[in-house]
Amino acid sequence: MQAGSIPAVSQANLPNAAPARHAAEGARGGGLPPPRVVSRKLPSRLAYIPTVVENEGGNRERTFDIYSRLLKDRIILIGRPIDDVVANLVVAQLMYLAADDPGKEIQIYVNSPGGAVTAGLAIYDTMQYVQSPISTVCIGRAASFGTVVLMAGAKGKRFSLPSSNIHMHQPLIGGKGLQGQASDLDIHAREIIRIRGVLNELIAKHTGQPLERVERDTDRDFFLTPQEAVEYGLIDGIIEQTRVPVLAASK
Template sequence: MKIDVKGLIVPNDDKEVYDFFGYETASPKDVSDALEKANGKSVDVYINSDGGDLFAGAEMYAALQEYKGAVSIHVVGRACSAASVILCAGKSDITPAGMVMIHNVSAAADGDYRDMDAASEMLKQANDSVAAAYQLKTGKSRAEILRAMDSETWMSSAEAVRFGIVDGIAGSMRDQPQLAAASSPLMPKAMIEKARTLIPKGYNVSNPAEKPDFYMREKAQQQLNILKMEELNK
């Protein structure tokens, strides 16, 4: 069975907002539902993601690790940030044109120096949690993993194999991705809540029969762009 982890990695509760505005996303529920349907049969996970929410990625990693059937993971583009954690959940390969990136966990914070100290400590603990997954996969020391995260390490397919985060290079080029130099950051939580109000009441985003038509989405997109500008101007 095929499971796609493509686009932004988002929490279950936020997925409907991204879906409404046409973002490609993957959530923990997408993975858990697919695994439940697979019911112990072998699954192939295809990753092409710049990452996203750390806790959503960690939940997807745990679900794949705990699955009772065989899990094969294929990087068919990029596995960056939270997506690189998911990559560590099973036997893996990477397209020759693929890339992997690991870095420190980041978050926004405000408040006085005590709040900043607490936020810094929380980020260090989150780094340790992510490093544990990388360490288990690669066999490298915690110190070496944390240094690589500090440096925001980008790896080609060959470098990813040498680092040990991927097991091998795929023999087929049929899934070779189109290269790009852009990424789509997650919306701030406050913007998610504002954007949620732009979805018509009672609208079921998950129902294919209710996909927004061009004019509905265009109008909502214009309003979302205004929200983004307001956020930038704060």
């Protein structure tokens, strides 16, 4: 594919950049105080999860953890390696949002190094299954299966922030190596080759690139800038604006 200029990204096609703030403004109407953001400490690698406290009038307050508040605005964040736990959470959120309003857009923000292919395929298949259009945005990094999720958004709705890093490669065998008799190792080898073929076909399908080029590019680690990802067909545009006006999610 010939290198070309990055297609213009109009504000009408951009995903909502600050829905929580605007949704809160719409909910306040004019007299309610702004939502408070606090943090609660967790005994885990996440350390802190911010909590948004919204005043619903009078002495009534409603508390959301930050991910639930984003989900209220139909935003899903994949900000960790993709394993079975993360995949089940994302699938559940997609199914909930699709059932809540089948025709309304869902936004997935990707900042992930990838992960287990089987877990990632559960997310991919659900994205193709639900009726809601899905917009994807790379923030920071989309690597390995994170790139598959990024490219699986609806055509014309796949974006990246300008400093993001995008990466593809063939599937890997995790852990410290396989053990067992030769026939078992042969079974695993044939399965990972089959999965490699499946992933290459998906990339060719969503990018429009010839399968032969995809096979060549993913044979080793293949890094792309956002501009190169646009030219390759992985995404449709780069979000340059620092602030994008959005409508309140309640409208």
